[in-house]
Each structure stands twice: as structure tokens, then as C-alpha cells.
Amino acid sequence: MASNLPVSAERLWADLMALAKVGGTPKGGNNRQTLTDLDGKGRHLLRGWCEAIGLTMTVDRIGNMVFRREGKDPSRKPIAIGSHIDTQPTGGKFDGPLGVLTGLEVLRAIHEAGVETDAPIVLINWTNEEGARFAPPMMGSGTALGFLDEAATMAATDAEGAVFGEELRRIGWQGKADPASTVDLEAYFEVHIEQGPTLERDGISIGLVTHALAQSWFDVTVTGEDAHAGSAMATRKDALVGASELIMAVERIAIGHPGEGGELGRGTVGTLTVMPASRNVVPGEVRFNVDHRHGDPKALAKMNDALFAEAAAIALKRGLKIEVTPFWESPLVPFDATLLEHLAKAAEARGHSARRMPTGIGHDAVYMARKVPSALIFVPCAGGISHNEAENITIDWARAGLEVLADAVLAAAGPRN
Ligand SMILES: [Zn+2]
Numbered sequence: 001m002a003s004n005l006p007v008s009a010e011r012l013w014a015d016l017m018a019l020a021k022v023g024g025t026p027k028g029g030n031n032r033q034t035l036t037d038l039d040g041k042g043r044h045l046l047r048g049w050c051e052a053i054g055l056t057m058t059v060d061r062i063g064n065m066v067f068r069r070e071g072k073d074p075s076r077k078p079i080a081i082g083s084h085i086d087t088q089p090t091g092g093k094f095d096g097p098l099g100v101l102t103g104l105e106v107l108r109a110i111h112e113a114g115v116e117t118d119a120p121i122v123l124i125n126w127t128n129e130e131g132a133r134f135a136p137p138m139m140g141s142g143t144a145l146g147f148l149d150e151a152a153t154m155a156a157t158d159a160e161g162a163v164f165g166e167e168l169r170r171i172g173w174q175g176k177a178d179p180a181s182t183v184d185l186e187a188y189f190e191v192h193i194e195q196g197p198t199l200e201r202d203g204i205s206i207g208l209v210t211h212a213l214a215q216s217w218f219d220v221t222v223t224g225e226d227a228h229a230g231s232a233m234a235t236r237k238d239a240l241v242g243a244s245e246l247i248m249a250v251e252r253i254a255i256g257h258p259g260e261g262g263e264l265g266r267g268t269v270g271t272l273t274v275m276p277a278s279r280n281v282v283p284g285e286v287r288f289n290v291d292h293r294h295g296d297p298k299a300l301a302k303m304n305d306a307l308f309a310e311a312a313a314i315a316l317k318r319g320l321k322i323e324v325t326p327f328w329e330s331p332l333v334p335f336d337a338t339l340l341e342h343l344a345k346a347a348e349a350r351g352h353s354a355r356r357m358p359t360g361i362g363h364d365a366v367y368m369a370r371k372v373p374s375a376l377i378f379v380p381c382a383g384g385i386s387h388n389e390a391e392n393i394t395i396d397w398a399r400a401g402l403e404v405l406a407d408a409v410l411a412a413a414g415p416r417n
Pocket of ligand 1: 084096129192201
């Protein structure tokens, strides 16, 4: 099925390096946070590249940019390629831009070869994927799809009190289109760096993402009793010692609940607040968060049950009160089997090794897959490092992602079977 569309990894690389100059940091990373002047500058650069190959731009009310190339069949909805150009404050050059600029290079190659597709093809740059300046992450896609409320998105504030909607207008990127029209698509593709070490370690060029892990997040409050550090051990109700037992249990629970096929869960405690936080006071209250993820929703439910059971047992044993409160949930999200098949065939035809794998990390494609047939393609990143100025990939990894994307997009935009 190889289309042999002559895409150029060298041109893609030149675009990546040119965009990385906008908000480049001394350590070789990028600080191009969403809705800053630098984000605006990056958007103008992208617009220029897209308009040079005849794409027409539409911007929606939350700043998502859509560049369109018409197809022959007016009844078809667009095949989309997307990602984001916003970065973390000490971000890298590839998390996000790789997905947008591989899409640009595919459309440029199609333009130059004069290929006419049946379905239109669009390139999307989502607003605020990172969530670093305005929370939550994946705001552009989440709002367009209706998972997030548009008014709440517009009213979101950053740490300095700047308002999302005002910043969007200030940098000149609020459009008039209904965000719902941005996601009225036949299919969606996204290329992204793995943000983990496995592809590089195993020498695999392409990760074909089969599903996003189901997630459950909890708030935990352990309440004991403040006491003098000179008080006897036997009478204490030490909230931190109880919390420590439960944190150790989180690791055990994740390892102890394999799903179908033996895949393990993931359990993380990423925050801890100790009160009153005085060196000579036995802590009376501790708060922390638990993040559970699993590729098997039944095993995830068992992990959640085990967390409640461990909390109750520790509370009883130590005379503490332990409250475990559900905070947020995300279902297991499968990616589209037909699109995965296009990608697998493309990888084989172009001679790139590929592996099917889940993602434990959120992406715009994970939101998209809940409403639009979607595919997520991983390429390796050096040492698995991302959200870091040292984030790096090779031009050959970029080439693999680009070629596989090109062939799969042409297959999807061709005649319907
Ligand atoms: Zn990203």
C-alpha cells in the first residue's frame, strides 16, 4: 500500500528548528507557553508556511487553528492531522511541534505532487495542550469536543491572574468559528514523541498506540492528633506514619493487580502536605493525592477497591481517620482499529519496525478518540526525556513518523471501501 509520497524529513527538520527559535532557551529547549506573545509569533510562522502551499485558515473561538486542503468528494468530512505548538516553561523542541510539522510536511508533499484526495485534509494546531499556564491541559481539544465548558475555558486564569479569553484576544488569535466545527471530522491522526524510554531501548521506530489507560484520581486526608515530639510512642495518633503505610500500599496495589495479558497497573502519590509541619510536633493531619492507571478497567476497579480497604485497615489499626475521595476519572480509550491497520501496513511497506502499545499519558488524540475515529503514532525520544529542555530525537525517528503518517493519511483520504 506504500504511497511513496516523497515527503522530506530534512524539510521537516528545518521547520522544527525554525519554530524552536521562537522562544528558544539557552539550554536548547523551548519556552513558548500558550497565549504568550511567543505563542502568537509561532502561530504566525505556521500560518505563513501553510498559506504558502495554498491551505485556507479557519480559527475557532478558543484559538484552535485549522488549515484546509479541499478534496474531490464534497460529501466527505475532513481527515485531520493535529497536535500543539505550545510548550512547558522549560520544554523541548519536539513535544507538540513534531505532530503539527509532520502534518505540514505531508500536506506540502501532497501539494507539490499534485495529489487529489477524495476527502479534504486539515491540519490542526490545538490551543493550550500543555496546561502549564492555564489548567487543565488539552483545553483546545477538550473544549471543542464538549468535555470542557467553553465559558469556563474563557474565564480560566494563570498564576498572575491573566484571563484566558483576554490573552487570546490580546495576541490576536480569537477566531469566529464554532469550536464544534473544528472537530467535525472523519478521522484524526497525531504523531507524538513517546515521552518514555521503551521504543529507543528496544530499537523500535514506531509505536502504534492501541489504547489510553483508564485512570482514577483520589484525594486522601489522614487525620490523627497533634502531639509533642516528646510524648510516649504508645499513645500517639501519628497521621504521617499512617499515610506512609498507605503510600507503600499504593505501590504494592499497582504491582499486585495484573490485568488480562499480565499488564500491570500504575499507582503514584505525587503530592504530600504534612500539618502542622513543625519538627517537634507529631503530625496531626496529612493530605496527598493518589493516581491510579490501568489498561484493564476491571483491574483498575480492583486497585481502587484495594485502596479503600487498605485505608480502612490502617485507620483501624492506628486509631486514625482516613478519608479517600474520588477526584477525577477517565475511561479506557481505544484507538480506531482501521486507522491502526493503515499505519501498520504503512510501517511495513516503508520498512520501519513498529510495536503496538498503550499510552499512559494524556494527548489531544486521547480526547479525540472518544468522539472521532483516531490514531496516535509514537516515535522514540532520547532517554525517554520530555517536558525538559534536553528533550531530543533523531532525524531518522522523525522520518519514520512522517512516512508512516503520510501513507496512512492518504489511505484514509482515498476512496471509501
Ligand atoms: Zn504534547
